[in-house]
Amino acid sequence: ILNVEQSPQSLHVQEGDSTNFTCSFPSSNFYALHWYRWETAKSPEALFVMTLNGDEKKKGRISATLNTKEGYSYLYIKGSQPEDSATYLCALLGGTSYDKVIFGPGTSLSVIP
Amino acid sequence: DGGITQSPKYLFRKEGQNVTLSCEQNLNHDAMYWYRQDPGQGLRLIYYSQIVNDFQKGDIAEGYSVSREKKESFPLTVTSAQKNPTAFYLCASSMNGQVNQPQHFGDGTRLSIL
Numbered sequence: 001i002l003n004v005e006q007s008p009q010s011l012h013v014q015e016g017d018s019t020n021f022t023c024s025f026p027s028s029n030f031y032a033l034h035w036y037r038w039e040t041a042k043s044p045e046a047l048f049v050m051t052l053n054g055d056e057k058k059k060g061r062i063s064a065t066l067n068t069k070e071g072y073s074y075l076y077i078k079g080s081q082p083e084d085s086a087t088y089l090c091a092l093l094g095g096t097s098y099d100k101v102i103f104g105p106g107t108s109l110s111v112i113p
Numbered sequence: 114d115g116g117i118t119q120s121p122k123y124l125f126r127k128e129g130q131n132v133t134l135s136c137e138q139n140l141n142h143d144a145m146y147w148y149r150q151d152p153g154q155g156l157r158l159i160y161y162s163q164i165v166n167d168f169q170k171g172d173i174a175e176g177y178s179v180s181r182e183k184k185e186s187f188p189l190t191v192t193s194a195q196k197n198p199t200a201f202y203l204c205a206s207s208m209n210g211q212v213n214q215p216q217h218f219g220d221g222t223r224l225s226i227l
Contacts, residue, residue, distance in 0.1 A: 004155065031212050032212040032213055034215055034216070036215075036216075036218075041220075042220065043117070043203075043217075043218040043219055043220045043221070044203070044216075044218040045218075046215030046216065046217070049213055049214070049215050051213055089155070089156070091155075091156075093212035095212070096211075096212060097163070097210065097212070098144070098146060098158065098161050098171075098207075098210060098212065099158070099161065099169055099170075099171060101158055101212075102155065103148075103155030103156040103157070104155050105153060105154055105155045106155070
């Protein structure tokens with residue numbers, strides 16, 4: 001059974017700190033990796049779609065890297081702000097269609113003002 | 114604004130009752146999806162549809178049914194055969210069902226058993 005893991009499960013940082021968390025997946029079943037941000041009482045919002053080994057994507061203060069050979073992706077937030085508080089989900093697409101999608105359990109980030 | 118609308122926000126089901134969760138999108142997306150979230154777990158795929166009048170089972174389709182009669186609509190019925198229906202349900206869509214396209218999500222429906 002394929003499994004996607006995210007670590008840490010939760011994280012509390014001070015405003016202004018930079019932080020990062022990890023999404024781990026079986027490297028043999030990779031077609032794409034998605035990152036989503038899910039704020040409380042809102043709907044999940046797509047951050048990045050990553051498809052190539054070595055991919056690096058950036059959106060404002062948030063960036064992500066991908067290593068498909070070793071099966072992990074890092075999400076970095078530079079200078080965390082309270083509005084970054086959310087659960088960050090990664091999803092492995094293990095085939096060409098969504099019947100192979102596996103979501104990780106998420107990393108919950110709280111940024112303390 | 115374009116987006117995905119799920120209704121109702123909260124739903125209560127009696128034992129032995131079927132209930133239907135609504136999902137409508139005005140993004141002109143071809144593909145739509147239903148997920149279930151349980152505490153401490155990742156989202157799990159129930160059903161997905163890449164075109165009108167066609168849909169496929171996901172990992173946990175037992176006890177659920179769907180229809181896709183219109184491009185904009187993808188309702189999910191939780192049948193009495195689903196023995197543990199209490200969960201948070203999310204509907205999503207994507208442009209064409211290709212894995213290099215991100216999904217857009219609704220706000221979810223929380224279903225509870227009375």
